[in-house]
Structure formats: C-alpha cells, structure tokens
Amino acid sequence: MIQYDKELNESQYEAVFFQDGPCLVIAGAGSGKTRALVYRVARMVEDGVPPNNILLLTFTRRSAQEMLNRAGQLIDHELSDVSGGTFHATANACLRRYSHAIGLPPNFVILDQADMESAISQFKPSMPKESKVRLPKTRTVVQIVSKCRNLSLNLHDVLKKEFPQFFPVLDQLETIYDQYARYKRDSGLLDYDDLLVMFKQMLEENEAVRSELSQRFRYIMVDEYQDTNLLQAAIVKQLSSVHNNVLVVGDDSQSIYSFRGATFKNIMNFPQEFPGAKVIKLEQNYRSSQPILNLTNQIISSAQTKYTKCLYTTRKTGARPALVECRTENDQSQFVVRRIQELKAQGLALSEMAVLFRAGFHSFDLEVTLDSQAIPFTKYGGFKFVESAHIKDIVSFLRILENSSDALSLNRVLLMLDKVGPKKSRDMINFASEEGRTWRQLKDFPAKGATREGLLKLVEALETAANPGQSLPDTLDSLMTFYGPVLEERYDDFPKRYREIEQLKTIMTRYRSLEHFLADITLDPPSSQADLMDRRQNRANLTLSTIHSAKGLEWGAVFIIWAQEGYFPPQKCLDNAESLEEERRLMYVAATRAKDFLFITYPDTSGHSFYGNFGSGPSRFVSRAPRDILDRQDSRGRHL
DNA sequence: TCGCGGTAACTTTTT
DNA sequence: GTTACCGCGA
Numbered sequence: 001m002i003q004y005d006k007e008l009n010e011s012q013y014e015a016v017f018f019q020d021g022p023c024l025v026i027a028g029a030g031s032g033k034t035r036a037l038v039y040r041v042a043r044m045v046e047d048g049v050p051p052n053n054i055l056l057l058t059f060t061r062r063s064a065q066e067m068l069n070r071a072g073q074l075i076d077h078e079l080s081d082v083s084g085g086t087f088h089a090t091a092n093a094c095l096r097r098y099s100h101a102i103g104l105p106p107n108f109v110i111l112d113q114a115d116m117e118s119a120i121s122q123f124k125p126s127m128p129k130e131s132k133v134r135l136p137k138t139r140t141v142v143q144i145v146s147k148c149r150n151l152s153l154n155l156h157d158v159l160k161k162e163f164p165q166f167f168p169v170l171d172q173l174e175t176i177y178d179q180y181a182r183y184k185r186d187s188g189l190l191d192y193d194d195l196l197v198m199f200k201q202m203l204e205e206n207e208a209v210r211s212e213l214s215q216r217f218r219y220i221m222v223d224e225y226q227d228t229n230l231l232q233a234a235i236v237k238q239l240s241s242v243h244n245n246v247l248v249v250g251d252d253s254q255s256i257y258s259f260r261g262a263t264f265k266n267i268m269n270f271p272q273e274f275p276g277a278k279v280i281k282l283e284q285n286y287r288s289s290q291p292i293l294n295l296t297n298q299i300i301s302s303a304q305t306k307y308t309k310c311l312y313t314t315r316k317t318g319a320r321p322a323l324v325e326c327r328t329e330n331d332q333s334q335f336v337v338r339r340i341q342e343l344k345a346q347g348l349a350l351s352e353m354a355v356l357f358r359a360g361f362h363s364f365d366l367e368v369t370l371d372s373q374a375i376p377f378t379k380y381g382g383f384k385f386v387e388s389a390h391i392k393d394i395v396s397f398l399r400i401l402e403n404s405s406d407a408l409s410l411n412r413v414l415l416m417l418d419k420v421g422p423k424k425s426r427d428m429i430n431f432a433s434e435e436g437r438t439w440r441q442l443k444d445f446p447a448k449g450a451t452r453e454g455l456l457k458l459v460e461a462l463e464t465a466a467n468p469g470q471s472l473p474d475t476l477d478s479l480m481t482f483y484g485p486v487l488e489e490r491y492d493d494f495p496k497r498y499r500e501i502e503q504l505k506t507i508m509t510r511y512r513s514l515e516h517f518l519a520d521i522t523l524d525p526p527s528s529q530a531d532l533m534d535r536r537q538n539r540a541n542l543t544l545s546t547i548h549s550a551k552g553l554e555w556g557a558v559f560i561i562w563a564q565e566g567y568f569p570p571q572k573c574l575d576n577a578e579s580l581e582e583e584r585r586l587m588y589v590a591a592t593r594a595k596d597f598l599f600i601t602y603p604d605t606s607g608h609s610f611y612g613n614f615g616s617g618p619s620r621f622v623s624r625a626p627r628d629i630l631d632r633q634d635s636r637g638r639h640l
Numbered sequence: 641t642c643g644c645g646g647t648a649a650c651t652t653t654t655t
Numbered sequence: 656g657t658t659a660c661c662g663c664g665a
Contacts, residue, residue: 060655088655113654137650137659192655259653359652381653421642523655548653570652586653641665648660 002046002074008032008039011282015247016040022240022274023247024225024267028309029296029592030287030554033249034067037221040247041071041082044219051081055217055239059224061085061524063552067223083217087232088192089523091199095190096515098209102202107403107515110522111184111191114387116142119189119408122422123179125172135173136166145177149193150229150261186433187407196231203238214242224551225250225270229261237273246274252307253300256548256586258578267307285311287554289318292594294629299621300588303581321591321598322631323563323622325640329603333369335635336559339599340375340542343557350375352556354543356590358568362561363544370542381546386525390487390497391504395521397479401466402514404438416486417454424451458482472508472517476501547590558594563587563619564602587621601635 008016012032015025016039027033037056045051058064064084072079083090092110099106111119121138136144140163147158155173159166166173184190190198203210220240222228225248228236240246248270255264271277285293290313297311326332340353357363360382370377385391393416396409407429414425424447432439443459445452461482465475480501488494507526511517543555562568569583591598602618617623622630632640 086655139651195655257654260655361651384654419642423641525655546653568652572652582653643665644663646661646663648658650658 002039002042004039004043008035009282009284011280011284012036012039015249015280015282016043018247018278018280020243020245022244022270022277023280024270024274024277025247025249025280025282026267026307026309027249027251027282028285028311029251029254029589030285031282031311032284032286033223033251033282034063034552036282037223037249038067038070039074040221041067041079042074045071045079046075049219051079052083053216053218054082055090055220056082056084057087057090057220057222057236058084059086059227059551061089063223086523087199087228087235088195089519091195091235092519092523094213095195095199095202098202098206101206101209102198104198105188105403105405108188108190109399109403109406109409110195110519111189111408112386112522112525113142113192114392115189115408116146116191118412119183120145120176120180122411123176123183135169136163141173141176144173145180146191146193147261148177149197150231152230183407186405188403188405189408196229196235200231200234200238203235210238211242214239218243218245220246222246222248223250224254226252226255226264226267227257227262228266229263230266231261233266233273244274251309253303253309253585254551254589254592256551256582256589258582281307281309283309283311285313287595288313288592289315289596291318291320291629292591292596292598295321295598295622295625296588296591298625298629299584299591303584303588319597320629320631321594321600322633323618323625324599324601324633324635325618326601326603326635328605329365330369331635332561332601332603333366335601336366336561336599337369337373337375339559340557341373343597348556349540350542351540353558354545354550354553354555354593355559355561356545356547356550356593357561358547358570358586360546362567366561367544375542376540377542377544379544381549384525385500385503386521388497388500390491390501393483393486394476394479394501394504395518397462397465397483398475398514398518400439400462401475402518405433407433410439413458416483417451417458419449419451420454428455472511472514473505475514476505476508547586550593551589554593554595556595557597558590558599560587560590560598560600562602563600563622565617565619567602568619569621584621587619600630 004013004016012035015036025033025036041054041056044054056064056067058067068079068082068084095104096106117138120141124135124138124141144158144163147162148155151158155170155177159170184194203213217239220236222236236246250267252264252267255262271279293311293313324335326335336355343353344350355363355366363379393412396412399406399409400413410429411425414420414428428442428445431437431445432442439462440459442455445455447455461479465478487497491497508517568587569580573579573583600622604616634640
C-alpha cells in the first residue's frame with residue numbers, strides 16, 4: 001500500500017486526492033508536480049478507475065512514459081492502458097480513428113517543419129528583380145502561416161501584430177497560404193498545426209465523436225499547462241465537455257513557448273473557463289539549495305507574473321552560485337571542462353551534471369573540448385538526426401508507399417533523378433495523379449535516355465519495396481538498391497550516412513506497421529544521437545541541452561554557458577518587451593534545474609561577429625544580482 | 641530546362 | 656562555416 005500521507009506534503013496530497021471537477025495546480029519549479037501527477041494516477045487506479053479512462057497530456061512522450069512507469073511501480077502493475085502523450089500525438093491517434101467521420105484520408109502523412117518549408121517554397125513566386133519589396137524567407141513564411149493557425153488569426157492580423165514589414169506583400173502571402181492549403185488537401189498531408197486545428201474542429205462539430213471521446217477520457221490531466229496554446233486549451237475544453245474532470249498543472253513563471261503560440265493566459269484564465277475550479281499551490285521546493293533559490297527568486301522577481309508563488313526549501317546551506325567571466329569562447333569551454341573534472345573527482349557522477357544553453361550551436365566549441373578530454377556526453381535539442389538530408393530522403397520513399405498521393409515526398413524523390421528538376425518533376429507528378437494512375441504508371445511517362453532509365457529503376461525499387469508481407473527493414477533494403485548509388489554520388493561522406501541509415505533500420509525493427517513508424521518519426525523523433533543507440537550506455541553521460549529541451553529535468557550541477565548580452569537574451573529580442581520577458585523566464589527555467597551547484601558563464605568577447613553587433617558583458621538577467629547572492633569569478637577561479 | 645559556380649545573407653527555441 | 660539564391664552555359 002502506498003502511504004500517501006507520509007510520501008506527500010499537504011498540498012500535493014490535496015491534488016492527489018482531488019476527485020471530480022476542474023482543478024488548477026500552480027506548481028513552482030522543483031515543487032514535486034510530477035510526483036503529484038504520478039501519485040494521482042496511481043491513486044485513481046487503486047480507487048478502481050479503469051486505466052483507459054485516464055488521459056495524461058504531457059509535453060513530450062518521454063515524460064508521459066516516465067510518469068506512467070513510476071505510477072506503475074507504485075501500484076506494482078503496468079499502466080499500459082493509460083493514454084498518455086503529447087497533444088499532437090493524441091490528435092493524430094484520434095483523427096485516424098475517426099477519419100471516416102470527417103472525410104479525412106486515414107493514411108494521411110504528417111509534415112514536420114522542414115517538410116512545411118519545402119512545400120511552401122514551391123509556391124513562392126520569384127519576384128521581379130527590380131521590385132523593391134521582397135518576400136520573406138521561406139522559413140519566415142512558415143512561421144507566419146503557423147502563427148495564423150495556432151492563434152486562429154488571419155494573415156492580416158498576424159502581420160499587423162508581428163511582421164508589419166511584410167504588409168506590402170500581403171496579397172502574395174495570401175496566395176501562398178491558399179495554395180499551400182489546397183496542396184495539402186490534394187496530397188493527403190497534415191502539418192503539425194493541422195493536427196490540432198482539425199482535432200479541435202472534429203470535437204466541436206461532430207457531436208457523436210465528441211461525446212464518445214469525452215466518455216472514453218473521463219479523467220484528463222495536463223502537464224506544463226503554461227506552454228499550451230489556445231487551440232490546445234479549446235481541445236481540453238471539448239474533451240472534458242461531458243464530465244468536466246480536468247486537472248491541469250503548470251507554472252506561469254516557466255512559460256517559454258510563446259514563439260509557437262503558447263500563452264500563459266491559458267493558465268490565468270483557467271478559473272474563468274472552468275467555473276468552480278479548485279486552485280492548489282505547490283510552493284515547497286525539493287530540488288535546490290537555498291543559495292540557488294536566492295538567485296532564481298531574484299531572476300524572476302522583476303517578471304510580471306500573476307500567480308505569485310513563494311518558494312521555500314529546508315535545504316538551507318550550500319554553495320553560492322557563481323557568475324564566471326571567461327576571456328574567449330574556448331576559455332569558457334576549458335573552464336566548464338575543468339570544473340566538471342573537479343566535481344567528478346569529488347564524487348559527483350557525470351550523469352548528475354548538465355551544460356545548458358540558449359541555442360543549439362552554442363555548444364559546438366564545448367563539444368570539441370569535451371571530445372579532446374574524452375568526457376562522454378549526450379546532446380539534446382538543436383539539430384536532429386531525422387532532419388539530415390539522407391534520412392529525409394528515406395522517409396520520403398516510405399511516405400510514398402504509405403500514401404501514394406503524397407506529392408511532396410514524390411517530388412523529393414523525383415529530384416534525385418538525373419536531368420530532372422522542378423519542372424519535369426511537376427510534369428511527372430501531374431502525369432501520375434491523373435485519374436486511375438499512381439507512381440506505378442510513371443513507367444509510361446514519356447521520357448528518354450537517362451531520365452527514362454532512372455525512372456524505371458525508381459519505380460521498380462518502389463514496387464519491390466511495396467510488396468506486402470515484408471518486414472520494414474526488408475522494405476528499406478529494397479529502397480537502398482535505388483538510393484544507395486544516389487547517396488554515393490551525392491555525398492563525399494556517404495559511409496557515415498550509410499551507417500546512419502543502418503541505425504534507422506534498427507529503429508524500424510521495433511515497428512510492425514509503416515503507419516506507426518512514420519507517425520512516430522515525425523511526432524516523436526529521437527532527440528539525441530545517443531537516443532538512437534543503446535540507452536543504457538548514455539545513462540552515465542554528461543548532458544548537453546538547449547534550455548527548452550531541459551524542461552522538467554534536474555541535475556546536481558548545472559552550467560549555463562553563453563550568458564552574454566546579445567546571445568542570451570539574443571540581440572533580436574531586445575526591442576520587444578514581451579519576448580524579453582520570455583527570455584527572462586527562460587533563464588529562470590535554466591537556473592532552477594540546479595540542485596547543488598550552479599555556474600553561469602560568459603565569454604568577455606565584444607562586438608565582433610558575422611551577423612551584427614552584440615553588446616557584451618554578462619546577461620542582464622543575472623548581472624544585477626548582488627554579490628552575496630551571486631559570486632563573481634574569472635575562469636581561473638579568482639574572485640572579482 | 642538542368643546543373644554548376646559564384647555570392648549574399650544568415651542562424652533561437654519545438655510539436 | 657553554411658546554406659539559399661541568382662545568373663550563366665550546355
């Protein structure tokens with residue numbers, strides 16, 4: 001039996017035993033919110049709630065899985081029936097299940113950001129060169145389109161709010177927007193935003209589906225509620241419409257995803273949206289020592305948040321956090337490595353240490369230094385394995401097999417052929433999408449010479465790969481008969497890429513259906529290189545992570561590097577009060593990951609960089625902290 | 641219409 | 656150090 005009263009504090013206990021109706025748990029950093037959720041799931045199952053009536057919405061699938069594992073251990077049996085995962089993954093599952101009810105092809109393909117970019121770039125007209133106005137970069141167009149969807153606004157309003165410089169090309173953007181929407185519809189494609197938009201629409205417009213799902217998910221819990229957007233809040237509302245049993249957990253001080261439409265207003269408005277909601281605050285911090293809390297309280301004190309929390313701890317003593325001035329970037333890397341070695345010598349495991357940074361590329365120099373000292377690390381965030389060209393190529397083949405109308409993937413594949421560019425590819429796709437045809441009929445496409453030869457080889461490889469009754473790795477092997485030569489011709493470093501494709505093959509062995517594999521690779525891609533290999537191996541590693549990917553985690557010792565004006569906060573956020581606030585919260589999230597040791601470092605390099613001038617000196621979020629809260633050192637350990 | 645070689649511009653963060 | 660875009664020759 002679980003001894004709830006001994007293992008939880010009073011507020012946690014209250015949340016765990018909250019029964020029916022809406023409830024908002026405001027949980028400060030390190031206050032054991034995960035613990036509360038885990039115990040609540042366990043408690044409900046013990047009380048006889050069928051596990052498949054529980055829905056646990058989290059930020060990553062990994063955190064859902066971890067929570068369910070822990071809950072399962074508490075009650076000593078597996079909780080595989082609890083539905084848990086991200087909003088996007090849940091939307092995906094439900095949309096496929098009810099696709100017939102809303103006229104959606106059941107084998108739709110999900111586009112990631114890069115796919116969205118290549119789709120949209122097809123519709124970007126080339127502007128006359130003497131034209132003064134220029135279209136935004138493809139990447140920016142994608143951002144704008146995505147903002148429209150996530151905020152439920154039209155182009156005009158989004159431009160007005162965030163991109164006024166592009167007003168002159170509003171008309172062109174409208175055209176791109178419409179063409180993109182039609183393209184997706186015709187090709188059976190859904191991007192990340194469509195998953196949420198269509199899920200919401202389905203719930204709002206289809207009474208039968210709504211009540212069926214709402215009855216199935218009788219108890220809904222949402223983690224990290226401060227990082228949900230309006231669509232997600234509407235989905236929660238619809239899903240709970242029958243029973244109103246919804247418990248959300250969040251911390252408005254840790255809201256760091258507004259760039260993708262998240263708003264802490266969701267957490268602020270929860271009591272209005274769900275009248276009668278109970279509000280519980282978790283304020284005791286179990287993670288950090290008092291000296292670290294002193295600094296984090298200082299960082300967040302000047303922020304404008306509404307749910308004031310007062311974090312306290314019983315761990316009164318500990319090392320004072322340090323702000324370390326380094327001469328150069330490499331000096332910074334050397335400092336971090338020295339300290340890591342010292343801490344390790346004192347008995348702190350590498351797995352209990354992390355280096356955090358604002359953007360993926362900030363750790364490049366450090367990675368080299370760590371390699372030279374043979375310190376094993378695992379990096380999270382930044383560039384992903386599945387974003388590399390050769391993996392995207394492979395995925396494109398597979399998507400065609402799954403959904404033959406996927407014009408985006410077909411295009412990518414056709415461009416591999418010799419003498420085939422955008423124009424010919426378009427002709428071929430048009431040919432193949434005529435009534436009664438698919439890519440199989442490309443055999444009859446009027447082409448000659450090398451083009452025809454290549455086309456035949458491609459169709460043949462696809463046909464072999466499409467043979468039913470093969471395992472997924474077999475399918476991949478068939479495709480490699482065509483793609484292998486392409487790879488070798490295109491890339492000098494093809495042996496390395498071959499090896500990565502082999503890794504992909506290993507991942508594929510875990511899947512029985514192509515549909516699941518494709519959904520997972522886009523909705524839950526491996527978050528680190530080491531994620532692909534043996535997980536036990538990197539359990540002992542040092543962690544390198546973007547702050548965004550470090551959400552919810554904790555370590556004994558934390559280093560925050562590049563805490564320099566211009567980098568953190570980044571130059572381009574400086575003129576916008578709202579995004580500056582978000583940067584501050586980001587620093588807060590980073591600093592509150594630390595249990596015992598916290599080092600904040602910055603190189604004292606000034607001004608010179610390829611792109612624009614930077615201010616220099618330490619980040620404004622920490623530079624004003626008094627010395628008794630934040631120690632000042634140089635990279636040699638001398639106090640300043 | 642494709643493919644090559646030059647040059648300009650550019651880098652948050654993630655589902 | 657890299658990628659995206661332009662103009663040219665084939």
